[in-house]
Amino acid sequence: MTDAQTSPVADRKIDRSKMAVSDEVAIEIRDMNKWFGNFHVLRDINLTVNQGERIVVCGPSGSGKSTLIRCINALEEHQKGTISVDGTLLSNDLKNIDRVRSEVGMVFQHFNLFPHLTILENCTLAPIWVRKTPKREAEETAMYFLNKVKIPEQADKYPGQLSGGQQQRVAIARSLCMRPRIMLFDEPTSALDPEMIKEVLDTMIQLAEEGMTMICVTHEMGFARQVANRVIFMDQGQIVEQNEPEEFFNNPKSDRTKLFLSQILGH
Amino acid sequence: MSDVHAQTVSYVRETMLPEAEPPVTERGAIKWLRENLFSSWLNAILTILSLFVIYYVLSHTLGWMLYGIWDAGSLTECRQIRNELYGEDASVACWAVLADRWDQLLFGFYPQDLYWRPVAALLVFFVAVSPILFEGVPRKLFYLTAAAPFICFWLIWGGTIWGPIVVALGFVIAGAIFRYGAEMVGPLLAIIGAFLVPILYWLLLAGPLTGMLNSIAPIGMQYVSSDEIGGFMLAFIIGITGIILSFPLGILLALGRQSDLFIINKTCVTFIEVIRGVPLIVWLFTASLLLNYFLPPGTNFDLLLRVIIMVTFFASAYMAEVIRGGLAALPRGQYEGADSLGLNYWQSMQLIILPQALKISIPGIVNTFIGLFKDTTLVVFVGLSDPIGFSNLIRATTDWNGIYWELFIFIGLCFFICCFSMSKYSQFLERKLRTEHR
Numbered sequence: 001m002t003d004a005q006t007s008p009v010a011d012r013k014i015d016r017s018k019m020a021v022s023d024e025v026a027i028e029i030r031d032m033n034k035w036f037g038n039f040h041v042l043r044d045i046n047l048t049v050n051q052g053e054r055i056v057v058c059g060p061s062g063s064g065k066s067t068l069i070r071c072i073n074a075l076e077e078h079q080k081g082t083i084s085v086d087g088t089l090l091s092n093d094l095k096n097i098d099r100v101r102s103e104v105g106m107v108f109q110h111f112n113l114f115p116h117l118t119i120l121e122n123c124t125l126a127p128i129w130v131r132k133t134p135k136r137e138a139e140e141t142a143m144y145f146l147n148k149v150k151i152p153e154q155a156d157k158y159p160g161q162l163s164g165g166q167q168q169r170v171a172i173a174r175s176l177c178m179r180p181r182i183m184l185f186d187e188p189t190s191a192l193d194p195e196m197i198k199e200v201l202d203t204m205i206q207l208a209e210e211g212m213t214m215i216c217v218t219h220e221m222g223f224a225r226q227v228a229n230r231v232i233f234m235d236q237g238q239i240v241e242q243n244e245p246e247e248f249f250n251n252p253k254s255d256r257t258k259l260f261l262s263q264i265l266g267h
Numbered sequence: 268m269s270d271v272h273a274q275t276v277s278y279v280r281e282t283m284l285p286e287a288e289p290p291v292t293e294r295g296a297i298k299w300l301r302e303n304l305f306s307s308w309l310n311a312i313l314t315i316l317s318l319f320v321i322y323y324v325l326s327h328t329l330g331w332m333l334y335g336i337w338d339a340g341s342l343t344e345c346r347q348i349r350n351e352l353y354g355e356d357a358s359v360a361c362w363a364v365l366a367d368r369w370d371q372l373l374f375g376f377y378p379q380d381l382y383w384r385p386v387a388a389l390l391v392f393f394v395a396v397s398p399i400l401f402e403g404v405p406r407k408l409f410y411l412t413a414a415a416p417f418i419c420f421w422l423i424w425g426g427t428i429w430g431p432i433v434v435a436l437g438f439v440i441a442g443a444i445f446r447y448g449a450e451m452v453g454p455l456l457a458i459i460g461a462f463l464v465p466i467l468y469w470l471l472l473a474g475p476l477t478g479m480l481n482s483i484a485p486i487g488m489q490y491v492s493s494d495e496i497g498g499f500m501l502a503f504i505i506g507i508t509g510i511i512l513s514f515p516l517g518i519l520l521a522l523g524r525q526s527d528l529f530i531i532n533k534t535c536v537t538f539i540e541v542i543r544g545v546p547l548i549v550w551l552f553t554a555s556l557l558l559n560y561f562l563p564p565g566t567n568f569d570l571l572l573r574v575i576i577m578v579t580f581f582a583s584a585y586m587a588e589v590i591r592g593g594l595a596a597l598p599r600g601q602y603e604g605a606d607s608l609g610l611n612y613w614q615s616m617q618l619i620i621l622p623q624a625l626k627i628s629i630p631g632i633v634n635t636f637i638g639l640f641k642d643t644t645l646v647v648f649v650g651l652s653d654p655i656g657f658s659n660l661i662r663a664t665t666d667w668n669g670i671y672w673e674l675f676i677f678i679g680l681c682f683f684i685c686c687f688s689m690s691k692y693s694q695f696l697e698r699k700l701r702t703e704h705r
Contacts, residue, residue: 073606073607075603075606075607094611098609098611099609101606101607101608101609102608102609103609104607105607106607108600108603108604108607110598110600111600112598112600112601112603112604112607113604114601114604114605114619114623115623116622116623116626116700125608125610125618125619126608126609126610129610129614129618130608130609130610130614174608175607175608178608178609
């Protein structure tokens with residue numbers, strides 16, 4: 001396997017001391033099905049995520065991996081089965097949905113920062129309006145997390161003035177400002193230039209080291225290998241295989257997984 | 268440098284060249300002229316031709332305007348003065364009509380000794396909108412902004428001061444129910460209550476309450492009826508009220524049209540399509556003639572108010588479509604970003620979606636405002652005397668029979684100044700809000 005040498009995270013020593021998986025269930029998905037019109041996107045998904053787990057979801061495009069994590073914070077509605085996040089059942093009740101969303105941070109492929117607000121305002125908006133945090137306190141929290149993602153000096157700029165990697169780190173900081181218990185990453189590095197991927201992955205590794213529960217849809221197999229405690233392979237709307245990263249990469253069971261791995265790692 | 272040197276591969280510069288100015292034809296005014304007016308033979312010819320056209324137009328109108336007569340009591344007097352000054356065949360403007368009928372053009376038949384009241388109302392309006400239009404203005408002025416509609420109403424129409432106060436109280440009641448009712452009876456009931464209670468209050472309680480308060484403390488000014496309001500004052504009242512009311516209504520209609528809720532969606536679509544699909548003049552006739560059939564006999568529903576409502580509805584339908592364009596132009600990611608942070612619908616609209624959508628729609632919004640303001644001249648057809656109506660009245664008098672250009676030029680110029688200022692302000696706003704590339 002050659003990717004270990006070329007991966008941006010390969011040279012980093014990962015501190016696993018706080019990466020403990022607890023018994024507490026963070027997300028529980030039971031027999032979940034989703035259709036887009038008549039198209040059956042997700043079929044009988046069963047997945048339990050414990051607090052502190054770092055899960056990487058991979059699979060070919062159109063396999064439903066993005067849709068899966070978007071269902072977890074109800075950006076997409078599911079039509080059958082149940083999803084409960086931190087004990088809150090996702091139903092049509094808007095209150096439950098808003099509660100789940102404020103507990104679950106989400107990072108998008110295209111950042112989705114608010115271009116009309118400064119970086120600091122992007123970060124303080126949700127704490128002030130959703131959590132009713134006083135403005136001063138929200139700004140302190142925001143600066144703390146901007147420091148953490150290493151761009152405190154950009155606080156007064158607008159998103160349009162930042163590079164892609166910086167914007168994605170702001171997006172991560174913005175989610176963290178809500179003090180989420182779970183973070184969802186939807187292909188966070190896919191829209192970035194190669195040299196910016198590392199800075200974003202570093203931030204994500206740092207989060208993992210602090211014990212954050214994470215579900216990442218990503219094609220960064222180096223990241224999966226080093227940080228994840230479980231890798232899930234999806235195809236045609238189903239979970240085809242899941243395993244610990246070492247086993248998953250070195251000894252894939254299903255033919256579909258083998259083919260996928262040979263295609264993305266083979267070059 | 269010799270040719271041999273220039274063609275050898277290795278080369279070392281021995282003296283550095285001093286900085287030089289660009290050639291004469293490439294700098295300053297000459298460059299500008301060359302690039303903009305005389306860049307080719309065809310353009311040079313067109314430039315000269317245009318200069319000639321401008322000269323031709325100005326030479327025929329400038330004198331007419333500048334030598335115009337300001338001091339005369341009637342058109343015949345104007346002509347006499349002209350004959351004395353410039354001879355019979357000279358063509359000069361008779362601006363005297365403006366000087367003579369200035370008051371009426373601005374205020375209509377509004378009582379002359381009360382002219383200060385509409386002027387004061389206009390001043391209150393400008394102070395009240397300043398915190399909305401410009402950032403540097405003290406935020407405390409927003410209190411005045413909230414009170415301004417009632418102050419202006421009282422200043423213009425007069426009557427007892429308790430009328431506007433009692434009406435304003437209805438909004439306070441609505442606000443209180445909305446604010447505190449949510450905790451006591453739940454948000455949905457609070458919203459319904461915030462609509463219904465004030466309406467019942469206005470219909471049933473407001474009248475008697477005003478009468479009672481007035482008998483206790485009769486504070487008031489001379490009442491002026493809507494019939495006496497005319498001229499530019501009328502255009503401003505209809506235009507400004509229409510603009511202020513159609514903006515929020517348009518936003519609500521645009522959001523309603525995007526809504527997933529079937530009833531709200533279809534109601535908004537129907538409203539927009541019906542209002543927009545019928546000419547404004549038809550709506551104005553509906554307001555002035557047909558509504559009387561539907562209202563209970565004996566109700567005296569002010570014509571001016573009816574016209575304002577119709578103009579507002581008409582403009583808000585256009586506004587809704589303009590804003591919908593802005594909403595549609597926003598990437599889906601903005602909605603998802605707001606959702607993923609746990610903001611509820613109104614928060615994400617207020618904080619994320621509308622600021623951006625409205626910014627995109629500024630040109631269209633101001634376009635609608637300008638259209639609305641100019642459309643106020645249509646009210647002449649339902650018998651209100653706006654500036655155009657007044658110019659007809661003035662021309663019907665024996666004094667000024669036969670005068671056309673002067674009045675229409677003046678009216679056109681006034682409208683142009685107002686519309687051009689709105690346009691300039693919108694450009695200022697667009698520049699100020701541009702955050703993407705600065």
